[in-house]
Amino acid sequence: MGDVTPRLLTTNAAIDYLGGQISQNTFREVVAPHLRRVTITPRNFGYLREDLDSYLDRLAGIERRNEVIAPRPFLDSVLSP
Structure with a gap:
């Protein structure tokens, strides 16, 4: 699939995404x-x-x-009740 950054990150992946310089405890308490x-x-x-x-x-x-x-007239017309 190549280099894809997931939209939903685990705690460890989120810490890495932030630069990897904080502990899990600091992440949980501060971030x-x-x-x-x-x-x-x-x-x-x-x-x-x-x-x-x-x-x-x-x-x-x-x-x-x-x-x-951006407006989505076609989708909005299909999805509106």
């Missing part, structure tokens, strides 16, 4: 409270890559603009 924990099964969960990016942006003082979603 994780600022992220959404996505549960696939009770023992299988992870953190969204986008939330990690936003967390780093906030730490760096970078403001993200709201992303504009």
Whole structure:
């Protein structure tokens, strides 16, 4: 499949994504409270890559603009009730 960064990262993968310089305890105590924990099964969960990016942006003082979603007239007409 090539070099694909998953959207949902395990705790260890999230730590690596952040640079790998913190312990699991520090991640759980300092970083994780600022992220959404996505549960696939009770023992299988992870953190969204986008939330990690936003967390780093906030730490760096970078403001993200709201992303504009392109209109999807066909899909919207099919999906609307």
